[in-house]
Amino acid sequence: MALDIRTESLKNPVPVAEYLFKRLHEVGIRSVHGLPGDFNLRALDFLPEAGLKWVGSVNELNAAYAADGYARAKGISALITTFGVGELSAMNGMAGAYSEHIPVVHIVGCPSTISQRNGMLLHHTLGNGDFNVFANMSSQISCDVARLNKPAEIADQIDHALRECWTRSRPVYIMLPTDMVEKKVEGQRLGTPIDLSELENDVEREDYVVDVVLRYLHAAQRPIILVDACAIRHRVLSEVQDLVKKTKLPVFVTPMGKGAVNENEPTYGGVYAGSGSNPEVAAQVEAADLVLSIGSLKSDFNTSGFSYRTSQLNTIDFHSTYCAVRFSEYPGVMMRGVLRKVVERVDLSKLSPPLIPKVINEVAKNRDSFTDITQAWFWPRLGEYLKEGDIVVTETGTSNFGIWETKFPPGVTGVTQIFWGSIGWSVGAAQGAALGARDMGIDRRTILMVGDGSFQLTCQEVSTMLRHRLKVTIFLINNDGFTIERWIHGLEEEYNDIVMWNYTQIPNAFGATDKQFKKFVLKTKDEVDKLLTDKAFIEGDGLQFVELRMPKLDAPRALKITAEISAKNNARTE
Structure with a gap:
């Protein structure tokens, strides 16, 4: 040769x-x-x-x-x-x-x-x-x-x-x-390892932007922090945490930013998504005279149909490739270095006393006299079941909007796909997230919230969960069809209907015996309460499959609002 x-x-x-x-x-x-x-x-x-x-x-x-x-x-x-x-x-x-x-x-x-x-x-x-x-x-x-x-x-x-x-x-x-x-x-x-370090900002340009940010921050009477998806994706959560802890400013997250901030922080105020927000949240965010917006991704579902009522004149945007103060943009000045210096240099004596928001997991308030499991009651109730370090995966549709009302314990990772919104994504994503957690050597529960329609697209990935003995608890919301589509258009149309499956039998169809996973079908609030307080269920070893029967046309408040706005946008002709 x-x-x-x-x-x-x-x-x-x-x-x-x-x-x-x-x-x-x-x-x-x-x-x-x-x-x-x-x-x-x-x-x-x-x-x-x-x-x-x-x-x-x-x-x-x-x-x-x-x-x-x-x-x-x-x-x-x-x-x-x-x-x-x-x-x-x-x-x-x-x-x-x-x-x-x-x-x-x-x-x-x-x-x-x-x-x-x-x-x-x-x-x-x-x-x-x-x-x-x-x-x-x-x-x-x-x-x-x-x-x-x-x-x-x-x-x-x-x-x-x-x-x-x-x-x-x-x-x-x-x-x-x-x-x-x-x-x-x-x-x-x-x-020689690959150099994965982020490029540093030009010092003079960075310092200039920091000075401008601090000038507006020190002058503001009602400043707030709003954290979005790209703060998570571009790994600046430690800088965000330091900013929140040091300034003690009211901090809010967007739907795509949920999980970015410790929701037990005394200054955490909840989820802001324009018209879809709780009225108290919307009132405080929209009354702010300065919004420190970190990693924003203002898509339609992330903003409840572009319904923000905040002004760019009162906004400072921090991004992975640039920063913008009001209408002045600074390309190439990346947010990490700017945020670090803002934390280091902020003069706390010049900050106005903040109005501290309150976030209450309103389970009792939403418990009506009906035995049915309602969306308004379930999502806050889920917050009482979650524990520190959980990975919570929510599917496009009902779950992505319902989870806004769930208060996360510290260290919970929220996994959603609100922007791309591919139906069925969450089942595969839950398998990957559970495996990723195990590969990190961390004992974490992965909790999947998925609708019946979405689950039918990608249910085969349950077999991969079984194959690798992953620690996944699946909550399948069975409300007889594509609920988010029903609320956008066609409440009773045939194209939003699906075939009713025996969902809890799916793992058996994939070869699992009843000893290899746990299955539950819940129809009432009392049954949910009983299961979510069961010690063995809370431990969550292996695969657990919970089918939640909910009324067909029941939907989270935020979903109804966003769907109405989306339907109007879809119907526009000019």
């Missing part, structure tokens, strides 16, 4: 797949989601050598949802699919990760560079000789695309992609041809 002069100078040659997977392990990934396919099979053989565990989902869409959930719990995740048919099935999940700022490394096993060069008529292709068509599609929902076609460039491409994924908190796409899997790259590089 002829000597390959491109690799003979390598001091410690390692296969490309080994290099890639060891880098995944280095950045914190321990389990890899995905499905096998003939173009990725040889690469999968290298996972154990890198200390990675193969998860194995039931389809690529669920695997993408699970990778999303894993990243939210663990910090970053990886997904492996095969070329064409596999990656396209995963694309909806990856688009959701892109829109919601979730760092997922999507690795696609693809045909060899020889097959690509020759334009061969291979399976899983469009038959037109274009092997970049799917990568080009994914380039629109990835912050970096790495085609690993040239061994001399591959190590740099991998390191760059992983850095982009982490620092920009968005998916990257890595195309791994079959003939590159065992090509050699320099293994000595693995001794």
Whole structure:
């Protein structure tokens, strides 16, 4: 065999797949989601050598949802699919990760560079000789695309992609041809970790912005803090916590920001979402003469149909790529450094005494004389069941709006997909989040809140939960159909109906015996109270499946308000 002069100078040659997977392990990934396919099979053989565990989902869409959930719990995740048919099935999940700022490394096993060069008529292709068509599609929902076609460039491409994924908190796409899997790259590089540090702001520009922020903050009479999704996604929660604790300003979260702030803080005021907010919350936020808005993502469902009544003249925005004070924008001045210096330099003697909000978990107030489990009663009641450190996953629809009324104990991680809003996402995300928590070595309950309609789309992922013996408690809200769609349009229309399943039998259909999981069907408030105070249920070992029977047209107050606004927006003709 002829000597390959491109690799003979390598001091410690390692296969490309080994290099890639060891880098995944280095950045914190321990389990890899995905499905096998003939173009990725040889690469999968290298996972154990890198200390990675193969998860194995039931389809690529669920695997993408699970990778999303894993990243939210663990910090970053990886997904492996095969070329064409596999990656396209995963694309909806990856688009959701892109829109919601979730760092997922999507690795696609693809045909060899020889097959690509020759334009061969291979399976899983469009038959037109274009092997970049799917990568080009994914380039629109990835912050970096790495085609690993040239061994001399591959190590740099991998390191760059992983850095982009982490620092920009968005998916990257890595195309791994079959003939590159065992090509050699320099293994000595693995001794130097990838630099994942965030770029520092220019000191003079940063100091200027800090001075401007403090000038407005010290002059304000009724300042508040409003925390949104990108504060979580871009990892500035420690800075937020320090700001809240030091200034003792009233602090509120958006629906996508729920869980970002310790809700036991004395200055925590609740969830603000414009017209969908509790009236007391809306009154205090909208009366503020200065809003320190951290990581805002003002989508329609996150703002109850763009119904904010706050003025940009009274707002300072902190983002991962810029800051804005009123109508002045400072590009390239990132929020982390600014927030740190604001905390360090704020003069507490110049802050006005804050009006301290009160958040009450109003269970008794919402307990009516009816035995039925109502939305208004259940969501505050859930807050009494939750405990410190839980991961709470809520599905698009009823759950995403109901959870606004649930008071979280300290350390609860809220996992929602309010912006992308892909029905069924939460089932896969719960599996990924539970696995991510276990990979961190932390004993946490993962609690999934999902509607019956959403569950029918992705119920197969329950089999993956069983396969890995994950600690997941599923609350399935059975209210006979697509409730959020009913309230937007078509309360009684056939297209919002679904077939009634025997939901608690699903784990049995996936091979579980009754000893391997617990199942409950609850129809009354008293039955809910009894279960949520049961010690064995609270411990939550293994899989627990709870079906909650709720009235068909009952819905959280915020959902009804947002649905009405959404329906009006949908009906606009100019």
